[in-house]
Amino acid sequence: MKHKMAMTAAAAVLGLNLAGFPGKGWAADPLVTVTLPKFTVKFNGSEVKSEFRQYPLLVYKDITYVPMAWYDSRLLGLETGWSAQKGLSIGKGNVTSSYAPYASNTRSRTSARAAVPSFPVTINGKAVDNAKEAYPLLLFNNITYFPLTWKFAHDEFGWDYRWDAAAGLSITSVNPQVKVLDLPASAGEQEMAFFQGYYYYTELKEKYYHIYRSPETDLKAREPVYSYEADTGYGINKSLRFRVVDDELHFSYHIGGQVMGKDIYVRVGPDGKGAVVQQGYLDYRETPSGTLVISHAVPPHAGGLYLTPQGEQRTYDHAAGDPKLYYGWYIAGNEGGRSYSGDRSTAVIGDEVYVMASPDPDQADRLNRIYRVNLKTDKTVLVVDADVQHFKIIDHKLYYVKSGDQLLYSAQLDGSGEQKRSDQRVRTFEIVDGQLFYTSPGENDTLKLYKAESSGADELVLGDGIVSVQFLNGSMLCKLAAGGDYGLKILDGSGELRLAVADPVAGAWAYGDRLLFISAAGGEIKELKLP
Structure with missing residues (x-):
């Protein structure tokens, strides 16, 4: 997991895997005694349980120290970097993550030794003379720790820093926070939606998919929207797709086999109930003259374009x-x-x-x-x-x-x-804030994202590793391939990074300012309010 943690100087110089490097750091670095906190500590509302943690919180000279492990740093909106010439850099970044417990089966020692590193350190681009710091950065378990002093936590990172004798220490960072939604586990098996204050999701019960909606103010107060048979003789069909059309929520699903089956198109009314509007192999559009149906029935035949006047049942007349x-x-x-x-x-x-x-x-x-x-x-x-x-x-x-x-x-x-309009082969395209973007085939069935330029070569915005791109109002949601540093990257209309999400992601859908995604690690349903 070399890319998942802030590298120690010794590991970089010697070219060793971090997992095999002795926890005490460089031999020349002075050692200090650290202990575990005896009070509750919360990061963005999540309690950090140090007793059985791979990277526990530490206390040195009555100051709490935070590990710059990959998910801990991103949770708090920090990016870490290392170079042999410039040493370690820590700074605010457009990043976020869910809380990761870093659970361990081994009980953390209540007292241990940590090293005071001598390599160069910068915080938000400012050099830190670690040897002169009253509360220096430390090295422990191959990870750099920084102190939760007012100077760093408040002045440099802008965090809300609160202490209470009963509740303990609470740190709230300013970056967008990932929230786990308390919804049924099966809700993550198909697409979800957030629309006009409600979450829409499915639950499988006795061979039927039941679509519910829950208000964002009370997830337990769910209302039935629609139900349909999940298995029509060809196995459980997980084909549900939500979309917003003319400020109305629609969804579709498939029943039956590939040839003899059909697609069902449903519109959700103002009362939150779903009603079938079309069915069959087709596409359709609403027009001033009625509903236009484009038939995709097999075998294909000449014609196939039908207009149903407003107020009439669909026919092929x-x-x-x-x-x-x-x-x-x-x-x-x-x-x-x-x-x-x-x-x-x-x-x-x-x-x-x-x-x-x-x-x-x-x-x-x-x-x-x-x-x-x-x-x-x-x-x-x-x-x-x-x-x-x-x-x-x-x-x-x-x-x-x-x-x-x-x-x-x-x-x-x-x-x-x-x-x-493009230099490269194109899969999908859209204009975002007046700028033309497109995706092009990359390596291993991934995509590359380009910005079209009217003069000169098109600009590569994001290289190989993109699985899909959703073009939103003023931004682009890029789902990334498994195994990389980040699961999602959200770009603005100029192609600049708005936010990188460290969580591994199985599926993601954006509605307005809400991003819903399924964790590829544990299957939890998570939410993020877009910046």
Whole structure:
């Protein structure tokens, strides 16, 4: 775990693994006697139990000392670094973590010896003459400890520092705090949501998934939202997905098999109850003229674009557009023929719809074009005459990834003025605070995040190791691959780091200013208010 702790100078100089380095530090370093605290200590509300802890709190000259272990430092909003030339650096950073107990089966000694290190130390970029400090930094169990003096805790780090004879010592840092939500363990098996003051989650009971919502003020006061059968003969299906559409909470799930099954689309009403709005293999959009349904039923067929007038039940009586076109499919050629995947790029502007379509699946040079369909007249116009993987309309412009070079392009809504917008192959893209960002394939099925530049090469914002990116209002949520230093990184609209979360993360979802995630270590459901 070399990357999970502040390195000692001796380990760096000798190139040793920290786990094998003697706890007393350099032989030349003076030793002092330290003890365990005999009072309660809390970090951001979590009690630090030093009696059975790999890195216990220490007391020296009546001052409590804190270990700069990986999770302890990030919990308190601190970053640590080491270089052979500059020594140890400790400073405030855009970091956070859950509390980690660092539990040990071995009882901590009530009295021990710690070293006073002689290597250079900086706190927030300011040099510390450790030999002259009344309360110097210490080395214990291969970890650097710093003193909770007013000078460091309050003046340098800005913490709320409180002592009470009965309650003990309480330290509250200023960085965003990770909170464990007291929800059923099964709630972490599928997606969760936070919407308008309520948490939405599932619980599996007797082969049924029950969706509940609980107010943020009282997690125990839950209300039923919707229920559905979890196993329809093909095993437990964990396909629940939440999304916000036009300031309403929606969710979808799948029942049945891949061919004979169907997707169910549900809208949550103001009363907190879910009601089915669509079902089948399809995509849909609300328009001023009614609900537009893009069929993904198999086998694919010409047409597949239907408009259901407002107030009517869905039927296939109101076909829209050119009936000869294959709407809503991305069609790829291969040695075995053609493969079809449902496209969800369809965009609505007033009574006009931009949709992917192909005239004939057997015409390889005419596949996957972008068309504009007028829902009033059914007039259908070819807008982008190129093979396109997917597209979006952003700020009244078309953005699309071409199948051939997999680069990103933009054009006016009539298809004119095409411009290449990326240097690298593109998976996903979005404009955040007026700046175009995109992801590109990286090593080992990971992604890289780039910022597109109008002049010069595109800027690599975050390298290999990204699993997914959610583009939010003014920020980007990057879930990182397992085994790295951080589980999540949140970037602002310029690509700068807003917050790095040290917890290993299994799944993460953002709604407004709330980030919900599942711990990859213990499965706990955790919450973070975004800065």
